[in-house]
Amino acid sequence: MELLIKNGVVYDPLNEICGEKMDICVKDDKIVSKVKSPKVIDADGKLVMPGGVDIHAHIAGGKINAGRLLRPEDGRKGTEPRGKLTRACTGYSVPNxxxxxxxxxxxxxxxxxxxxxxxxxARHTHEELIDTPILDNAILALLDNNWMTMEYVKSGETKKLAAYVAWMIKAVKAYGVKIVNPGGDEAWGWGKNVNIDDSVPNFDVTPRDIIGSLAEANEMLNLPHSIHIHCNDLGHPGNYETTLKSFDVIKGRSNKNRQVMHATHVQFHSYGGSSWKDFESKVDEIAKYVNVKKHVTIDMGQVMLGDTTTMTADGPLEYGLHTITGRKWTNLDVELETGGGITPFLYSSKVAVNTIQWAIGLELALLIKDPWKIVLTTDHPNGAPFITYPIVISLLMSRQKREEVMANVHKAINKRAILPSIERELDWNDIAIMTRAAPARILGLDRYGKGHLGVGADADVAIYDVSPEEKEAKKIQSALLRAKYTIKGGEIVVKDGEIVAVPEGRTYWVNPEFDGKPTKDMLGDLTGKFEKYYSVNLANYPVQDAYLPHPIEIKTKV
Amino acid sequence: MTITDVLCPFCGALCDDVVVEVENNKIVEVKEACEMGVSKMMGHERITTPMIRESGELKETTYEDAVDKTAEILVNSIRPLIYGWSSTTCEAHKKGIELAEEMGAVIDNTASVCHGPSILAIQNVGLPSCTLGQIKNRADLIIYWGSNQAEAHPRHMSRYTSFPRGFFSEEGRKGKKVVVVDVRKTTTVEVADEFIQVAPGEDYPVLSALRAILAGEEDIVPSCVGGVSKERLIELVEKMKDARFGVIFFGLGLTHTRGRHNNVVNAISLVRELNAHTKFVIMPMRGHYNVTGFNQVCTWETGFPFAVDFSRGQPWYNPGETSAVDILNRKECDSALIVASDPAAHFPRKSVEHLAKIPLIQIDPYPNPTMELADVVIPSAIAGVEVEGTAYRMDKVPIRLRKVIEPNHLSDEEILGRILDKVRERRGE
Incomplete structure (x- = not known):
């Protein structure tokens, strides 16, 4: 099967192509340099970009499903009947x-x-990914509140920690290491929380130690992605200081291919003030740091004003939100490993804090000069459902659109946010970087054919029916919400905004090679943990091959 | 041959440490499991061949004809009901949901007549909970409320709660307080430290009194609530607040007595409020080994956990309207496909009477009362013994069921897949 995408205006930042009128050739599932007898797609005057790469969205697994179960009222939004090719759809912030x-x-x-x-x-997450059509995918494993991890951090046995990280990533078929409120969930096992320099109860380590050691293990294993961190102290006034301290933990480290820390949904971590009353944006401080340092990249975690469902492995945070709103609350602590919570949330334009939160996400994208350092996300569904991306993009591209919104929100935005003073408007190249090229590079997936349109890349292409000169936010939004074409693995899956094919997605997982004495010693410790403390047997723990029908294995070497 | 780390496909505790001895494709011994688990895995009377009822008699037939007859019944019905699911794999659930969607059917599961009220309660107030290992390692106060797990989940206490030594509970049973709240002195009481007897149907006011005391409003609590003295209630609240990590496990004693889901809402609210004082969690004692799994799969595939009506094309969820018993009582469905459950033995008489009147298909390894009413009977292999696949423990931990012997029958998943193909063929798709 061959495709020729003709005369599109191509944005392919990883190959330094910026709005050039050119053809893209596809043969089978790859981009090629020429084709013989292709089906021709006329892309004249239309935007052509690599398929979008979302670096952080809670789309599958125990938390999102607990969110669906918690919120039938959300499930009733956006229902669509079964189609000829498609299954029935439900949900807005917690879609099926x-x-x-x-x-x-x-x-x-x-x-x-x-x-x-x-x-x-993890088995649950993979089960849901099997039922998530079209999208290629991967998972990050939560390894920071983990007892094995904390014990090795305390004893300083980084090689055994690396051996453990390698074993876990392979066992649960994950792609990388996730850190969420390090130490906080272990403390939450007793109804408590910790900040970056507090000692984790009973484990005698600090979150700072955990971050540093996991970064070291991550780099030792040469994983394609860096540690991916949700910092301590999320959502609290004045937390920007904790965020900067967290960034600073590994400031001396570097990697020639990528960052050594990806901090996620930094909007939720860029707050000043000492209470909700003087809550304010501290994006200026965060941007000042990110603009000059090379070791850290971030994603936005943009909030959109409206109703959504919050869900995170940060157990104490969700309880805190529940005590603020009084709304329903689900919690799920996971033995020896992590936690999690879910509660619905309304970001209201009449509430000063929510309005400032909305501004902060946009400020991050606009004040950080280099778009390769900041990825577009809403931390779906925490800041907003992913379906709002086109609106977020239109806000970043249009100052006029931002001013329209700002005219109708709480006036605190004029005093305690920076957004009103920002004139910058992003262009399509910036957007292509923030939604494709940068997330692919940050994840290390650019080396495996994602996020670009060079020869040999995966034939994942998006074609939008909008002129590169278009300034009107509404037109930008509708073009991005319903692509003219989406091509996935060389197959046209969307035409004129409708699904026309439903191939199954593939799951990327990393198989880190790390053997020898540290692994042997680690396995002894691990066996003890299962015999004494886990509620399942070690033999039943690793995710079986049956849960990855279309695996892409990435081997790494020390 | 000895096979270790086998999962027991019986109750929601989903023990995964069972040892099975197999000789000549026959299980000769089952170790570590409880009596019920041993009985299930050792096996008992099976349906041997597919059957179709002709002139009142079930006559032996082939899988092919039974599947074809099933498809014929389904295609000719306007409002089919597809029900069961709690004793089979998630892989079979997926096929069942796809079939329901294809047919515009109603799909429901046994939670509907079991912990359905708990799900409604969770949808009201949420569920502060955890995995069972968290309880094993941390809990020092364990409350079983309206649940006689000594008989229903016999290894629950020894594996996860009262007895095991955990990381922060090195003393095992000695370091833990176990309280049973129930309307009668169950066998669970024998291994508890304290028994609080509640008058039948009075759980709701007892929970309300506990919440009032916790909120510092003990003045408004009368001297005796639901048969329990105010002093005991105050004592219990103190115990709860003093616990380092407390847990309430609740069973059908809350979900199926007066108040139903409101009882559970009240219990969850109490636990929520206790979190202002200490760590506290709550968990429903789910019955069948994979009832939780069906609710999980149905939720991620349709958005809703049970009682999903596809007659509008998109899923419609309204328990009370779209739940199996209600559909049957209104004599609404004109055929029913039952998979891995036995509604004839468990549904109200009025529902069973309608089941008896409509074309009824039964897919199950075992003969049971539903089979006596069925027009098509399709025997299946036993999930977790003869078929591998996914099951979710009561705390939503997914574990893979093992296959320990080769089956002589098709799996539920395979049978449902064939029915789906036949339905599509008959509808010309």
Missing amino acids: TYATGYRYAKMGYTFVMEPATPPLL
């Missing part, structure tokens, strides 16, 4: 797996990272 696949594909996205899987529940 089918809606997730179709809606991303319609927006031109072809890869999504599920960023927070408790290893014990």
